[in-house]
Amino acid sequence: MQYEAIVIGVSSGGMMALKFIFSALPSDFHIPIIVVQHVSTHSDNEWIKLLNDKSNLIIKEADEKEKIETGKVYIAPSNYHLMIEKDKTFSLTIDERVNFARPAIDVLFESAAEVYKNKLIGIVLTGSNNDGTKGIKRIKELGGLAIIQDPETAESRNMPASAIAAILPDYILSLEKIVQLLIKITQPNFEFQLKN
Amino acid sequence: MKSEDTSELEISLLLEAVYQKYGYDFRQYSKAHINRRIRNRMRLSGLEDISQIQSKVLKDETFAYELLQDLSITVTEMFRDKDFYRSLRENVIPILRTYPFVKIWHAGCATGEEAYSMAIIMQEEGLYDRTTIYATDFNQYALNRAKEGIFSNAMIKDYNINYQLSGGKEFFSSYYTSNYDNIIMNQSLKKNIVWANHNLVTDSVFAEVHLVLCRNVLIYFDNSLQNKVQKLFYDSLINGGILCLGSKEGLRFTDFYEKYIELDKKQRIFKKKY
Numbered sequence: 001m002q003y004e005a006i007v008i009g010v011s012s013g014g015m016m017a018l019k020f021i022f023s024a025l026p027s028d029f030h031i032p033i034i035v036v037q038h039v040s041t042h043s044d045n046e047w048i049k050l051l052n053d054k055s056n057l058i059i060k061e062a063d064e065k066e067k068i069e070t071g072k073v074y075i076a077p078s079n080y081h082l083m084i085e086k087d088k089t090f091s092l093t094i095d096e097r098v099n100f101a102r103p104a105i106d107v108l109f110e111s112a113a114e115v116y117k118n119k120l121i122g123i124v125l126t127g128s129n130n131d132g133t134k135g136i137k138r139i140k141e142l143g144g145l146a147i148i149q150d151p152e153t154a155e156s157r158n159m160p161a162s163a164i165a166a167i168l169p170d171y172i173l174s175l176e177k178i179v180q181l182l183i184k185i186t187q188p189n190f191e192f193q194l195k196n
Numbered sequence: 197m198k199s200e201d202t203s204e205l206e207i208s209l210l211l212e213a214v215y216q217k218y219g220y221d222f223r224q225y226s227k228a229h230i231n232r233r234i235r236n237r238m239r240l241s242g243l244e245d246i247s248q249i250q251s252k253v254l255k256d257e258t259f260a261y262e263l264l265q266d267l268s269i270t271v272t273e274m275f276r277d278k279d280f281y282r283s284l285r286e287n288v289i290p291i292l293r294t295y296p297f298v299k300i301w302h303a304g305c306a307t308g309e310e311a312y313s314m315a316i317i318m319q320e321e322g323l324y325d326r327t328t329i330y331a332t333d334f335n336q337y338a339l340n341r342a343k344e345g346i347f348s349n350a351m352i353k354d355y356n357i358n359y360q361l362s363g364g365k366e367f368f369s370s371y372y373t374s375n376y377d378n379i380i381m382n383q384s385l386k387k388n389i390v391w392a393n394h395n396l397v398t399d400s401v402f403a404e405v406h407l408v409l410c411r412n413v414l415i416y417f418d419n420s421l422q423n424k425v426q427k428l429f430y431d432s433l434i435n436g437g438i439l440c441l442g443s444k445e446g447l448r449f450t451d452f453y454e455k456y457i458e459l460d461k462k463q464r465i466f467k468k469k470y
Contacts, residue, residue: 041354083229085228093416111231
């Protein structure tokens with residue numbers, strides 16, 4: 001299976017988790033990664049720059065109508081929902097909050113699932129709410145792969161636990177294991193075996 | 197794969213039907229946005245597929261009206277983006293001050309929160325008496341609410357913070373009176389706002405203005421529609437006029453990139469070249 005995109009949803013405790021993942025992924029990691037991290041509406045994007053400095057990958061805020069490219073990590077801007085169009089470009093909206101959040105993980109995941117179907121990997125990490133649950137469910141319905149951070153290893157367990165309660169995840173792993181799995185999955189000769 | 201293609205076709209037929217029957221044109225809106233809103237409506241009304249929505253839209257005006265509310269963008273807030281309003285005060289007000297009268301077009305004003313924000317700034321800068329704000333939207337329901345100037349007080353704490361951070365000079369509470377769960381904007385803010393129904397997609401230039409403010413509307417449009425609307429703005433602005441877009445919107449993919457200078461690159465404030 002050749003995966004074309006990875007979406008990550010993360011909330012409280014997310015800065016540490018993202019820093020861990022993005023400093024561990026190698027510079028030749030070639031699948032684009034799209035992230036929703038819940039941040040305050042007044043947050044600027046300085047933290048994205050800091051994350052970028054710590055990573056081998058190019059990490060940037062997703063721009064309106066920007067074409068999604070391999071080897072890049074895109075972060076949803078604060079106070080906008082981030083969606084993906086059929087032609088693999090980004091759309092931003094200011095629609096009402098979903099799960100009290102804008103950007104909402106569900107909004108990104110659902111639109112990504114429609115576009116990438118079984119070529120999508122969805123990852124739910126630490127967080128104290130249940131955003132991402134509907135979205136990861138949609139990803140599974142359309143044939144994508146679901147990886148959930150092991151709630152016991154998450155700074156806030158609610159969000160991964162909520163996702164696990166709603167679907168049969170393909171993997172429940174610590175951050176270290178998630179990174180190892182992502183690197184393995186993207187090897188050209190990777191033989192994919194479903195655990196469930 | 198095939199069923200997905202069918203639903204794409206159904207959506208494009210639905211948008212065509214809405215356009216032909218009611219004159220509202222969503223055909224060049226972001227597909228991901230339209231798809232999400234239509235599926236929402238489908239769930240809420242217990243319909244099974246998009247073709248059923250189409251059939252209902254054509255026969256049931258109340259339902260069509262609901263769908264119209266779904267598809268149009270009515271989410272807004274006062275002083276959304278503190279840094280933008282701060283820049284407006286610092287970089288744009290001095291230019292507006294040089295004119296004997298000031299005409300502002302607030303395009304896509306929805307329920308009017310940002311038009312009131314603008315009125316507050318003009319008042320604090322001593323310019324409001326010679327200012328006219330044309331605040332337009334195609335959504336009549338939203339316009340009626342804007343005209344009333346009554347908002348839920350649920351957001352007031354956020355608005356107060358936005359206002360203070362954006363360089364507000366007074367107490368925000370001096371601009372409204374509270375009434376149970378609502379706030380009512382002061383009459384003095386309304387006096388120079390002209391609320392009018394105008395559709396950016398299908399209507400044309402209606403006035404020559406010094407400032408066009410259209411924030412977070414164009415993100416919903418595809419490139420060719422964005423370009424069309426930018427022509428409308430360009431034709432409406434006087435030479436040296438100011439264009440304010442949303443903080444994620446730009447001119448890069450339009451024919452007008454070269455026709456403005458950037459007054460504040462980060463806050464997306466542009467000045468039309470002479």
